[in-house]
Amino acid sequence: MSSDDAEDAREKPVVNGGVRLADRAYTGIVEIILDEQLAVGDRLPAEDKLAAMFGMSRTIVREALARLASDGITQARRGAGSYVKRRPSDRLGSHMPMADIAATLGTYEVRFVLEAEAARLAAQRRSHHQMDAIERALEALRTALLSNAPAHDEDWMLHRAIAEATANAAFLPVFDHLRDAVMRILRAGVDISRSRAPDVIKAMMDEHDAIVEAIRAQDADGAALAMRWHLSQGRKRLMPLGRCRDVAISRCQVRLRR
Numbered sequence: 001m002s003s004d005d006a007e008d009a010r011e012k013p014v015v016n017g018g019v020r021l022a023d024r025a026y027t028g029i030v031e032i033i034l035d036e037q038l039a040v041g042d043r044l045p046a047e048d049k050l051a052a053m054f055g056m057s058r059t060i061v062r063e064a065l066a067r068l069a070s071d072g073i074t075q076a077r078r079g080a081g082s083y084v085k086r087r088p089s090d091r092l093g094s095h096m097p098m099a100d101i102a103a104t105l106g107t108y109e110v111r112f113v114l115e116a117e118a119a120r121l122a123a124q125r126r127s128h129h130q131m132d133a134i135e136r137a138l139e140a141l142r143t144a145l146l147s148n149a150p151a152h153d154e155d156w157m158l159h160r161a162i163a164e165a166t167a168n169a170a171f172l173p174v175f176d177h178l179r180d181a182v183m184r185i186l187r188a189g190v191d192i193s194r195s196r197a198p199d200v201i202k203a204m205m206d207e208h209d210a211i212v213e214a215i216r217a218q219d220a221d222g223a224a225l226a227m228r229w230h231l232s233q234g235r236k237r238l239m240p241l242g243r244c245r246d247v248a249i250s251r252c253q254v255r256l257r258r
Contacts, residue, residue: 020102021056021060022060022063022064022067022102023064023099023102023103024054024056024099024102025050025054025056025060025061025063025064026064026067026068026101026102027098027099027101027102028050028053028054028064029044029050029064029065029068029074030068030073030088030098030101031098032044032045033073033084033087033088034087034088034090034093038084038087039084039087040084040085040086040087041083041084042083042084043080043081043082043083044065044074044081044082044083044084046081047061047062047065047081064102065082067102067106068082069082069085070109071105071108071235071239072085072086072235072236072239073085073086073087073088073239086236086239086240087239087240088101088238088239089188089192089238089239089240091188091191091192091195092188092192092238094188094191095184095187095188095191096184096188100181100184103181104181104184104185105185105235105238107178107181107182107185108185108231108234108235110178111178111182111231112228112231112232114171114174114175114178115159115162115163115175115227115231116224116225116227116228116231117224118162118163118165118166118171118175118227119162119211119214119215119223119224119226119227120220120221120223120224121165121166121167121168121220122134122162122163122165122166122215122223123214123215123217123218123219123220123222123223123224124218124220125165125166125167126165126167126215126218127165127167130161130164130165131165131215131216133161133164133165134158134161134162134165134212134215135212135216137154137157137158137161138158138208138209138212140154140157140158141154141155141157141158141205141208142205142208145190145201145204145205146201146205148194150187150190151186151190152183152186152187152190155186155190156179156182156183156186158208158212159175159182160172160175160176162211162215162227163175165215185234185238188238189204189234189237189238190204192237192238192240193237196240200237203233204233204234204237207226207229207230207233207234208230210226210229210230211223211226211227211230213226214226
């Protein structure tokens with residue numbers, strides 16, 4: 001057994017209050033990125049240094065880094081460590097406690113599975129009445145998004161209308177269980193997007209249009225793909241590419257791909 005494995009075997013995965021150690025490490029790394037003003041392409045401290053800073057094993061830190069990479073925040077380079085790929089928006093903290101960021105962003109992994117399949121089934125099974133409800137929810141979202149009004153309730157209701165159209169009652173309790181975390185994400189997403197160029201809100205609306213169009217056309221694969229694309233783009237909107245220390249962003253992106 002390696003020293004890391006032995007240390008991890010002694011380490012409890014959950015600390016007081018039910019917070020997983022990996023979630024705490026995830027939050028700590030995000031705070032380093034924000035507090036130290038790390039730019040896209042900057043290198044994070046090494047795993048052993050992070051482990052010492054957080055008082056955790058390298059195994060726990062490695063799990064947190066893997067999740068950060070999955071969420072698009074960091075990128076690992078073999079033999080060179082982890083680098084900042086996207087900086088979470090500075091506005092994100094106004095919508096959720098930093099301690100909750102790992103668990104909240106983690107709902108995207110569940111939503112990729114749940115909502116993509118919901119969209120697929122809705123395209124196959126939706127009734128005329130359910131299609132009308134989806135269309136009404138889409139137009140309510142359009143009105144809210146293209147104004148200065150809050151749009152998170154309308155966004156939630158559209159996604160829920162799609163889940164209702166699966167004709168499978170088991171989807172709704174699971175979907176509703178995620179409501180609090182998803183609503184925090186929806187509020188943050190609209191706020192962050194409105195702080196950027198107008199085409200960001202347009203892209204958000206276009207994504208919803210594409211999902212509904214595929215359901216309307218009973219294109220099951222297209223609906224699932226459109227939903228996955230929308231969710232992946234929504235997660236990115238919480239983390240604008242941000243500033244890069246290179247003269248041009250394109251040069252920074254090239255450096256990250258190496």
